[in-house]
Amino acid sequence: MGFLRSGRSRALFFQIVALAGVFAALAFIVHNTMLNLERSNIASGFAFLGREAGFEIGESPFIAYSAADNYGRALLVGMFNTIRIALIGVVLATILGTLVGLARLSTNWLLAQIASAYLEVIRNVPLLVQLFLWYVLITDNLPGPRDALNPLPGVFLSNRGFAVPGVDSHPAHLWMLFALVAGLVLAGFVARWARARQARTGQPFPSFWAGCGIALGLPLAVFLAAGAPVKLDAPQLSGFNFQGGVVLTPEYATLLIGLVIYTAAFIGEIVRAGILAVHRGQFEAANALGLSRQLALRLVVMPQALRVIIPPLTSQYLNLTKNSSLAVAIGYPDLVSIANTSINQNGQAIEGIAIIMAAYLTVSLSISAFMNWYNKRIALVER
Amino acid sequence: MNWVRVNLFSSWPNAITTLVIVWLAWKLALPFLDWAFAQAIWTAPDSRVCRDAKGVGACWALIHEKHRFILFGTYPFDQQWRAGLAILIFLALYAISALRACWRPWLALAWVAGLTAIGVLMWGGVLGLRYVENERWGGLTLTLLLATFGIALAFPLSIVLALGRRSELPVLRLLCVIYIELIRGVPLISLLFMASVVLPLFLPEGMSIDKLLRAQIALILFAAAYLAEVVRGGLQAVPSGQYEAAQALGLPYWRMTGLIVLPQALRISIPPLVNTFIAFFKDTSLVLIIGLFDLLTTVNVSIGEPKWVGFGIEAYIFVSLVYFAFCFAMSRYSQNLELDLAGGAAKGGVR
Numbered sequence: 001m002g003f004l005r006s007g008r009s010r011a012l013f014f015q016i017v018a019l020a021g022v023f024a025a026l027a028f029i030v031h032n033t034m035l036n037l038e039r040s041n042i043a044s045g046f047a048f049l050g051r052e053a054g055f056e057i058g059e060s061p062f063i064a065y066s067a068a069d070n071y072g073r074a075l076l077v078g079m080f081n082t083i084r085i086a087l088i089g090v091v092l093a094t095i096l097g098t099l100v101g102l103a104r105l106s107t108n109w110l111l112a113q114i115a116s117a118y119l120e121v122i123r124n125v126p127l128l129v130q131l132f133l134w135y136v137l138i139t140d141n142l143p144g145p146r147d148a149l150n151p152l153p154g155v156f157l158s159n160r161g162f163a164v165p166g167v168d169s170h171p172a173h174l175w176m177l178f179a180l181v182a183g184l185v186l187a188g189f190v191a192r193w194a195r196a197r198q199a200r201t202g203q204p205f206p207s208f209w210a211g212c213g214i215a216l217g218l219p220l221a222v223f224l225a226a227g228a229p230v231k232l233d234a235p236q237l238s239g240f241n242f243q244g245g246v247v248l249t250p251e252y253a254t255l256l257i258g259l260v261i262y263t264a265a266f267i268g269e270i271v272r273a274g275i276l277a278v279h280r281g282q283f284e285a286a287n288a289l290g291l292s293r294q295l296a297l298r299l300v301v302m303p304q305a306l307r308v309i310i311p312p313l314t315s316q317y318l319n320l321t322k323n324s325s326l327a328v329a330i331g332y333p334d335l336v337s338i339a340n341t342s343i344n345q346n347g348q349a350i351e352g353i354a355i356i357m358a359a360y361l362t363v364s365l366s367i368s369a370f371m372n373w374y375n376k377r378i379a380l381v382e383r
Numbered sequence: 384m385n386w387v388r389v390n391l392f393s394s395w396p397n398a399i400t401t402l403v404i405v406w407l408a409w410k411l412a413l414p415f416l417d418w419a420f421a422q423a424i425w426t427a428p429d430s431r432v433c434r435d436a437k438g439v440g441a442c443w444a445l446i447h448e449k450h451r452f453i454l455f456g457t458y459p460f461d462q463q464w465r466a467g468l469a470i471l472i473f474l475a476l477y478a479i480s481a482l483r484a485c486w487r488p489w490l491a492l493a494w495v496a497g498l499t500a501i502g503v504l505m506w507g508g509v510l511g512l513r514y515v516e517n518e519r520w521g522g523l524t525l526t527l528l529l530a531t532f533g534i535a536l537a538f539p540l541s542i543v544l545a546l547g548r549r550s551e552l553p554v555l556r557l558l559c560v561i562y563i564e565l566i567r568g569v570p571l572i573s574l575l576f577m578a579s580v581v582l583p584l585f586l587p588e589g590m591s592i593d594k595l596l597r598a599q600i601a602l603i604l605f606a607a608a609y610l611a612e613v614v615r616g617g618l619q620a621v622p623s624g625q626y627e628a629a630q631a632l633g634l635p636y637w638r639m640t641g642l643i644v645l646p647q648a649l650r651i652s653i654p655p656l657v658n659t660f661i662a663f664f665k666d667t668s669l670v671l672i673i674g675l676f677d678l679l680t681t682v683n684v685s686i687g688e689p690k691w692v693g694f695g696i697e698a699y700i701f702v703s704l705v706y707f708a709f710c711f712a713m714s715r716y717s718q719n720l721e722l723d724l725a726g727g728a729a730k731g732g733v734r
Contacts, residue, residue, distance in 0.1 A: 015554035022558060029585045036584045108397050109390035110404050124710035125703045126665035129679060133703070136695030141438075325570040329672050336572060349580040356573045364568035 033350070042347050049075070055341055057333045059249055071342050075355060078338030082359075085255055085334065086321040092260045093320060094313075097267025104272050115268065122265035128326055131258040135330050138250045145241050154234045156242060161249045163235035163242035172226035176219040183218035187211030208298070251332035255324065263320045267313065274309035307378050314371050318364055325356075335359055419700075430690045437693065445694045446701050449685040453702075456521015456676045462513060466524045469501045473527045481716055483723075494535070501528075517595050521676030523705065525595075529667045529677065533602040534610075534660055540603070541610035546640065548611065549618055559611075566608035571669055574601045579673040598670050606663050613659050617652030618644065650724065657717035661710045668706075678702060 037044055049072035056067050060077040061084065103115035122130070139159050143149065148158035154165040167173075187210070194207035223229075235245030248256070278301050286296035328337035336356055343352040392398040422440030424433055426447050433442035446453070455466040476497045479485045505524070508514035520528070547559035566574070578601035583591060592600075621644055629639040649656075668679045676684075682702045686695050 011552050015552050018558060019554055032587050033584045035588065036586075039588070106400075107390070107393060108400050110401055114404065120711065120714075121707065124661070124665075124707045124714060126668040126679070126706055128668045128671065129699055129703050129706060132679075132683070133696065133699040136699065140693055140695055322570040325572045326669070326672075328572065336570065336576075340576065343576075343580065349576075350584070353573055353577050353581060356576075357569045360570060360573070361565070361568045365564065368564075 044348070044350070046351055048342075048346050048348055048351070051346075053342070053345075055345070057338065058331070059252065059333060071346075074338050074342065075335065078333055078335035079359060081332070082321070082324055082327075082334040082336075085252070085259070085324045085327070085332070089256060089259045089263065089320050089324065090317050092256070093263040093267055093316075096260060096264035097316075098271050100264055100268030101271025101275070104268060105275060119265045119268055122262055127258060127262045127323055128329060130262060131254055131326055131330055134258050135250065135254045138254055145237055148237075148242075154232075154245070156235055156237075158242075159250065160241050161247055162253050163245050163247045165232050165234045166244075166246035168231040168233050170226075170229040170231075172222065172229050175226070176222050179218040179222045180215065183215035186218075187214045190214065249332075251327070251330055254330055255327050255332050259320055259323060262323070263316055266316050266319075270309055270312045270316065274305040277308040278304045303378075310378075311371060311375060314367060318367060321363060322360060325360075430694075433694065441697050441700075442694045443697060443701075445685070445691050445697055449691070452522070453678070453681045453685060454522045455524055456681050457519045458521060458524070459513070459515060459519065462507075462515060465504045465507070465512065465515075466520070466522075469504045469524055470527060472497050472501050472504075473531060476531075498532075498535070517593065520595070522681045523678045525676060526667055526678040529599060529602055529670065529675075530660075530664045532599060533606050533667065534663060537603045537606035537610055540607040541614055542645070544607060544611035545614035545618055548615055563608045563611055566605055567612070571601075571605055571666055572672055574605050575669060575673050577601065594673075595675060598673060598675055602663075602667065602670075605666075606659075609659050609663070610656065613652050613655045614648065616655065617648035617650075620651045621647045653724070654717045654721040657713055657720070661713050661717075664709060664713070665706065678705065 050070050052068060053071045053074040054067050055074070057065055057074060057077055059081065062080045063073070063077060065073060065077045100115050100118065103111050104119070106112050106115070138161075142157055142159045145156070145158045145160050148156040148163075150156055156163040190210055191207040194205035194210075198204055233244050235242040235247065237243075241247075282300055282304065283296060286300040287293075291299065324334055325336040327334035328340055331337070339352045339356050343349045391401045418439070419441050422436065423443050424436055424440055425443050427433055427442070427444035430442070430445070433444055436442065451460070451463060454470075455463045458466045476494060479493060480490065503509060504512070505520060505528075506515060506517070544559050544563060547555045548563065550556050550559075575598060578597040579594065582597050582600070586592065625643055625647065626639070629643040634642070667677060670677050671680045671683065674680075679702060682698045685691060686693075686698045691698075
């Protein structure tokens with residue numbers, strides 16, 4: 001064992017041992033699994049994705065689905081449902097979280113106290129318990145559709161879900177979306193040109209407002225050119241439930257409320273910490289340089305606060321996405337819950353779980369790769 | 384009076400905010416207090432009394448009636464003192480671990496002794512205690528068991544992973560990074576599914592692990608990845624001069640790590656570790672989804688009984704309070720400790 005004394009060969013030896021250990025364990029597991037699957041006559045492989053699923057899915061707002069469709073399509077519906085809850089949840093949680101973070105810093109004592117009580121309560125109770133609580137609140141304690149609560153005109157809250165007015169879709173709306181994207185790209189070019197010009201000639205250009213104008217003006221122009229097609233679709237009571245408008249099922253509403261309120265508590269803390277991290281002196285120095293309050297906020301304070309806020313904020317977004325898998329406990333058909341149903345039906349647990357994990361890993365790893373890139377870009381360049 | 388003016392009515396928007404909050408409290412908080420306390424039914428011979436008062440007063444009689452089941456699950460009724468004693472031992476262990484005066488080598492011995500005692504109490508089969516198979520464990524006892532054993536066993540694993548991720552050996556580092564990122568990238572529920580349905584397939588024929596242990600393994604593997612990242616943060620916070628000084632003294636890797644680096648790194652990471660413990664404690668409630676009888680499941684089963692259907696709010700408020708008590712205590716403790724350690728560092732460095 002003399003070679004173990006030299007650092008280099010010892011390092012190599014330990015690494016080979018570690019790698020061999022991992023491969024041996026994997027080989028052992030794969031071997032056992034093959035034998036077990038063979039013994040219990042469970043098929044393997046992803047051929048089941050093409051077979052008929054045979055179960056209904058409560059909600060699939062984006063793609064048509066019926067029990068006669070195959071497993072692959074069912075899982076796709078689940079994937080869209082996960083995306084649907086995660087995207088809207090992230091937006092709402094950011095808004096609520098920012099408000100909570102600002103409320104905690106408020107000079108109004110009462111408001112600050114309420115905000116911190118909210119944080120303490122929400123952060124110290126498991127999300128699953130909160131989801132169950134919201135679910136019984138909605139399904140057990142709200143009135144039936146006939147005497148639904150009507151807090152705002154057109155908004156109905158009942159134990160069958162929430163009905164809110166929607167806008168009838170029109171082909172022009174899609175064109176407005178394209179116009180928005182085009183406007184954003186154009187605004188980016190304008191900002192670039194303005195920066196280059198300022199560097200060359202020293203003349204500032206209101207690129208922020210110009211950009212806003214372009215990004216919002218283009219869709220507006222398309223909207224007006226198409227003859228302003230808006231038809232509000234208010235929910236109407238018919239039979240036992242509401243028709244028209246946008247109806248959120250109790251499951252979707254529960255999950256959305258639960259995730260937003262839970263995540264917002266964590267985002268509130270992040271926002272508060274980010275704002276506190278910017279030293280008062282920075283604001284005063286910007287003032288002394290003659291920057292207006294707005295410019296000081298935009299050029300001096302916000303970039304520094306965002307540098308502190310964005311990394312933990314992203315991990316909260318990822319948490320929200322992963323937490324949306326708790327849908328399975330209250331019966332919202334997200335990816336995990338549909339994969340679970342499929343496992344229960346065809347017994348192909350390994351494939352089902354592999355699909356869940358691959359889907360979440362793709363999102364997590366791509367976002368963390370993006371975050372690493374972003375962090376490098378905005379990191380303080382120190383001497 | 385001055386305080387009120389400065390803190391509540393310093394400006395017009397401020398005054399309006401205050402008035403809106405007071406009005407909301409009047410409209411929302413008062414009826415809630417009325418429901419939860421004044422009109423509440425605390426004990427009832429049967430649920431009929433509660434049904435008559437539904438919507439008017441809370442039915443805490445449900446908790447009164449079912450508290451043994453909620454706390455201990457289906458543990459044999461006449462033996463439940465054993466599960467109760469186990470909870471007390473857990474609480475005592477938490478309490479002495481929180482006291483800094485007790486951060487001595489004997490603390491580890493106390494933990495080994497305490498956990499052994501809990502094992503003996505729960506299983507029985509010795510000392511004249513009746514044997515109770517672990518399918519019958521449940522309620523708060525099971526939640527504490529899963530959380531405590533999860534952290535106790537995940538912690539050593541997380542230190543190894545964190546050291547591996549900081550190691551200079553590329554293969555070791557890669558293996559640790561893959562493990563940590565893989566676990567952190569997927570939801571806990573998928574790991575629990577994996578433990579409950581896939582893990583049995585991984586084992587050779589004739590070998591089986593019961594459901595509780597499988598869930599426990601998944602929880603340990605899950606917690607280890609998150610704890611490893613916290614420990615890694617602590618390792619990164621140890622100044623590189625410490626490493627260099629240890630190397631200059633000629634200490635080999637393991638002694639440098641064990642004597643110089645880890646003690647400092649762990650001390651720095653205690654507050655974030657406690658925060659991870661809180662998150663993990665809350666996460667144990669997910670075992671409900673794979674059908675283990677933890678605190679949340681016993682509550683769910685209680686309100687599933689025809690007699691008590693419809694009193695979910697009371698039941699979930701109760702279980703929230705139990706979780707809150709544990710998590711709030713931990714979070715307050717971590718905040719105080721952070722101030723304490725920061726104070727110590729300001730006075731004379733981390734010792």
